[in-house]
Amino acid sequence: MTHPTAHPSHPAAALPLPEAFVLTGAFRVVCRNPRYLEELAARGLKILLITPESYRDAAETARKDPDHPASLIDEIAYVDGSLDLDGSFTPGFAARARAWHGRYTLRGAYAVGETLVEQTGLLCDALGLPGPGLRATRVCRSKYLQRWYLDAFGPACLVVPPGGREDADPTVLNYPVVAKPATRHSSSGVVAVEDAEAMRVLLGEYPAHETVLIEEKATGQEYSVETLVQHGEPVFTSVTRKETTESGARTFVELAHSVPDPSGTHDAVLLDANRRMLDALGFRDGIAHSEWRVGADGRPCLMEVAARTPGDGLLALYHLATGQPMEPEIIKIALGERASYPAPRRFTRQVYLDHAPGVLADVTLDWPGVRPQWVGEAGMWPEWRPGAAGDPAALRALLVLKEAGARLGPLASSDDRAVTFLLDAPTADGLDELERSVRAAVTVVTEPETDADEH
Template sequence: MNVALFFGGMEHSLYPDLFDECLNRVDGFLIIDTPLNRQAHAQVFNRYFPADVVKEALYIEPHLVGDMIQQIKQWQGEYNIVLSVNVTEEFLVSAAFCNDYFRFENPGVMAAKISSDKRIQRALMSEFSPKEYQCDTPSADIDFPVVVKPTDSHGGQGFTILSDEEAWQRYLPRLTENMVIEQYIQGVDSSVETLVVDGEVVFQGVTEEISLPAPLDFLEMGYYQPPLNFSEECVATLKDYTKTLVQRVQFRTGILHAEFRIRPDGRIFFIEFAARPPGDSVLAMYRHSTDASLEAQFLNVLQRETVNMPKAKRFAGQHFYTNLPSPLPDWLQSPYQNRNCYEDTEYRVPTRCLSARNSSGIQEFVQLTTKATRDRPESSADRQGFIIYTAPTHSDMQQLSRTIASTLHAKKGE
């Protein structure tokens, strides 16, 4: 029996199309995940997939690599593991160790370790990175504002912005060795999704991020794929920087998700990278913009098959919302009203299972939670859901994006 091994597999609602594509290649899944993720997501895993799709599962803390190896050895006596995929931060390094041990295709231990440590990333990409400071840097030598972030954080977690010397002095007693202190760059964020085989880049796609105004600009509130506001030169530079990153971290095989910030003067700064697929709905947006599956191409990489990802045929956009207008406007009345699993123990339907869609308009309307949140969002937990939409031309996309953003970002009661 052919199976796929998934580290962090109970997070399937983040990557529904990836699991769906896997079922075109395998008979089921072996899952390694944390006890916490089992508690949060196991009851809903089979709501979309067949009841027997998970053949076996191991719920374990990510640092217990030896126990994982023993379990995988046992599984190899019963199943033919044809590919291994990690989809979560928790298992980046431990999955790489296991995959190296069993010679499954993967980014490699070095790349996985570096993706978990911002200080190493800064050292390797110093000429592309924000200026870094130390705890003992005299305040007179600091160009405020600065941002303090844990070396192992991701997605804006644990970030603190210090706007002036007074804030710096107050924060100094809390600084530790596992924090990075660096110049705070204001601008537009972008990500580059890169497929790599044996260190060779075989595909690159660029996504433009939509963020809140500073100081909450670390919080992604949407995306454009392909970018709506980037020049060709900017896109080419983002790709070149990412190719340099692939070489310097010795990324072997898989998908690399790199994030950058573009200042108003056009200068591009490297922020961080992950040795795993991108989160939110970035992968789904590639399907909406190209009518092809980046997930399938990622699996092709892991199975040494040909990669052939087409260019975008249209623009795709995503907007998260923190509250929904009531009543819903006419343009939001959509047949694609699905629910995500987290708060309501429901599932996110794979993109390709949606009904046939037009090239313009609302494609997905997903509600993440029904809980009330703050009027002013402060973290990803405040995002209530999202809308994905498409438009055939640049001008059509600009107009539709303005309409959606002005409605979804209106204050409650407006």
């Protein structure tokens, strides 16, 4: 039967395809940043999501809740793959995206998290959509390709591919070194090693199919640089100071982010190195999140770079620091619209607390007007209204990222962190003072594991 609005001789051709936007990444990461969904829905675009198969049950349940941001998603495609298998998500991703291309006019695509960055780059390239570019998305997703393309910016290294561990000679590097599985994220599997013999032992502990990057350990304060790039030019860039577990452990789990860097001591050299690094990648359109260390000689050393939104609570920190959310500008860039973003006007910080290993029993906070919020691993983070530039220092929230009864072990990766708080202040000194006060007001209660817990 001919559609009433179609031309009689060309019924199908007369029907315009609905316009849509593709978001990709872990479902829980997308839901943690619901502003992307709200921004796209307000534009009248169909929202399509590609996410790993492991999120199917959680996603389908959430979509049935009219109060959940996931209810704004029009279609979800689930793809099989594994983070430790290079390119394993690509076949399923290509099949799902190709099917949508025949049913929608795809206006843009954006990778919210690390999982599908490379595949999203392929989609943008195939359809001529704004994106970081094939080189940027491929290289940013691979630690060993970063050392190949960006060798001038990083430490000396050795790439150990699958099947090459017997032939690898870890003595060619100066120790200590850092071992990194090449395709994982969230600091998973990243370990500092003191000598070549220990390195040989550690290589045998990684799965046989993984490529391992071994690099000489860079020292010095750690930073990240967040950059909004449009048509190959930065439209906003800022330095974040980081603190990690490195001082007391072999791991490198991030424990604090400060936006902007309170001292600004190394901003000029970091921004210069970051710009040259993005030029080397041919980075075109999107957001870049690069991680650096600045040694005693004042030279920045690139740890790694990602072609997607920074993780943890950094987007929330930028909102609190500037007074404006960053997500709408990211969507503008992905749609080819002119983007801009203001400079920070307040100092902000997110802090992750350490804990005693055991079973999480409770988290208490002695603070007027603020109570612990139990959001869980997959829960949505609340949104906070930014303060004016001169407002007093404020604790915005204390979030519990695990469920009561969860087992808490040592901090070996970002996924092991259980409690975090966010704060902001008009001055750097005020931020430091507030952090000390909040730390003294928080108690993370864990109990020893019992035989029942172990089973």
